[in-house]
Amino acid sequence: MTSAPAAPATGAAFLAALRDALPTLRLLTDPAETEPHRWDETEYMRPGIPLGVAFPASTAEVVTIVRLAGAHGVPLVPRGAGTGLSGGAIAADGALTLVLTGLDAIHAIDAENQLVRCGPGVLNAELGRRVAEHGLFYPPDPSSYEISTIGGNLAENAGGLRCVKYGVTRDYVLDLEVVLADGAVIRTGGATVKDVMGYDLTSLFVGSEGTLGIITEATLRLLPLPPPKLTLLAFFDSLTAAGEAVAEVARRGIIPVTLELIDAFTLKAVEAVLKLGLDPDAAAMLMIESDAGGEAAAAELDAAEAACRATGATSVLRAADATEADWLREARRRAHWALEQAGVARTDDIGVPRSAIPAIIAEIGEIGARHGVRIGVFGHAGDGNLHPSFIMDRDDPDAEERLEAVRAEIYRAVLRLGGTIAGEHGTGVPKRKWLAEQRGPAAVAVMHAIKAALDPQGILNPGKLLP
Ligand SMILES: Cc1cc2nc3c(=O)[nH]c(=O)nc-3n(C[C@H](O)[C@H](O)[C@H](O)COP(=O)(O)OP(=O)(O)OC[C@H]3O[C@@H](n4cnc5c(N)ncnc54)[C@H](O)[C@@H]3O)c2cc1C
Structure with a gap:
């Protein structure tokens, strides 16, 4: 169920009630000020015109806003840092965008129990730095870790560069405080590692x-x-x-912390921006990392190198020290931005079983060549998660149509190989229509039933995720 955009009079009444109830709330309504909050990182999408953008500073303020929105039938678009790649935080017509970056406190770091309790607005990298001061480690690290929020990571179940060994965001969540569509506040879990009371609402x-x-x-x-x-x-x-090397590493039971792939097109784009001195003639590069420590790490990389050489690596090099390793990792983290320098880069996000990586790479190449679409391929290959990135000429009037055909063929190939159309960037707007094809109509009906039970008015993030 999706609520219709609020009528102008309804919107005005809602904003007046909001100002009345929360006089100190930062609330933007001037289009010049709301404009930067309409978009996420999917510049090809068409966001709506929001009623306003609010910046609550506490759970209590969120509750008040949600209750008033429900009473006036005004939709809400939750938003973190807006780095999403599936349009999850883009504005909806007549909706209030709710930016959660103000809830950025780290409430408690419990070193004894190895837990942290924080607000959704804290940046992933900041959380990592703060817990590291206590000798602790928060593994999920999307490439956007310096600029994306924990709330956005949770809402997208973000992955990153360490998932091969450590898993995704969901694997580190013990408890959430959630404001529901009717303003009720629930907790979904607790502070224990094991907890099976009732349904798993956290997940x-x-x-x-x-x-x-x-x-x-x-x-x-x-x-x-x-x-x-x-x-x-x-x-x-x-x-x-x-x-083949990615599949071979998995086959040999090697579990590095990071196993990333960059194709020639992306490598050249990265090299043009960062000038790292990487082999410009290589057709592909793998970055493999171990955090096993000392000799164990060296042995793990030896094993990975053997797997790469067995599948045809032409050269292998190791970072001389941590600084050089940081630089090389930057090459991978900047892939998305580097490709954007080559044209309009539309980064996709698919996943296949690791043994199917060679097959999907071959299919993507064949499909792109047949349709005349340039596709850069990079991603978290060790998880089977790739980001085919479509490079479009801004002046090509047929680009969008050709791209749709290419995407459809790639998604069908992914499904044939037992994979997923969305690995870590979310379903958002562009993949809603594919949900039933991957999950089946009965599973989608369950999703609609959950949505109707929790948000009967359909005011939470309309037009996202569900078809
Ligand atoms: C260069 C680059 C690299 C990236 N690399 C990765 C990567 O390696 N792995 C990966 O998984 N993603 C990656 N991303 C995508 C993106 O950064 C992640 O999806 C991130 O989790 C989004 O966080 P955000 O704070 O920007 O959320 P936003 O984009 O603001 O929002 C994302 C979604 O979360 C919802 N949301 C936000 N906060 C809340 C909240 N408090 N409560 C409920 N819903 C909320 C929004 O409604 C929206 O649906 C990358 C993006 C860029 C630009």
Whole structure:
């Protein structure tokens, strides 16, 4: 169920009631001021015109806003830092965008129990730095870790560069405080590692993309800080050989902390921006890292190097020290931005079983060539998660149509290989129509039933996730 945009009079009455109830709330309504908050990182999408943008500073303020929105039938768009790549936080017509970055307190770091309790507005990297002061480690690290919020990471169930070994955001969530569509505040879990009381509501809200409730606090599980990483780069003369190496690493039971793939097109784009001196003639590069520490790390990289050489690596090099490793990791983290320099880059996000990496790489190449669409491929290959990035000419009138055909063919290939159309960036707006094809109509009906039970008016993030 999706609520219609609020009528202008309704919107005005809502804003007046909001100002009355929360006189100190930061509330923007001037289009010049709301404009930067309409978009996320999907510049190809068409956001709506919001009624306003509010910046609550506490759970109590969120509750008041949600209650008033419900009473006036005004939709709400929860928003973190707006770095999303599936349109989850883009503005909806007549809706109030609710920016949660003000709830950025780190309430408690419990070193004894290896937990942190924080607001959704804290940046991922900031959380990492703060817990590291206590010798602790929060593993989920999307490439956007310096600029994305924990709330956005939770709502998207974000992945990152350490998932091969440590898993995704969901694996570190013990408890959430959530404001529901009727203003009720619930807690979904607790402070224990094990907890099976009732349905697993924590998992339900993680990855719900702001459509089921607004996360106002989280208790996250931490690990002891691992030793510094050792980094290896392997270069290949074909993308398929690099894909074979990924499958071979998994086949040999090697579990590095990071196993990232960059194709030639992306490598050249990164090199043009960062000038790292990477092999410009390579058809693909793998970045493999170990945080096993000391000799164990060296042995893990030796094993990974053997797997790469067995599948045709043309050269292999290791970072001399941590600073060089940080630089090399930057190459991967900047891939999205680097590709944007080459044209309009539309980054997609698919996942396949790791053994199917060579097959999907071959299919993506074949589909792109047949339709004349340039596709850069990079991603968290060790998780089977790739980001085919479509480079479009801004002046090409047919680009959008060709791209739709390419996306459809790639998604069908992914499903044929037992994969997923959305690996870590969310369903958002562009993949809603694919939900039934992947999950089946009965599963989608369950999702609609959950949505109707939790948000009967359909005021939370309309037009996102559900078809
Ligand atoms: C360069 C770049 C690299 C990236 N790399 C990765 C990567 O490696 N892995 C990965 O998974 N993603 C990656 N992303 C995508 C993006 O950064 C993540 O999805 C991130 O989790 C979004 O966080 P945000 O704070 O920007 O959320 P936003 O974009 O503001 O919002 C994302 C979604 O979360 C919802 N939301 C936000 N806060 C709340 C809340 N408190 N309660 C309920 N719903 C909420 C919004 O409604 C929206 O649906 C990358 C993006 C960029 C630009």
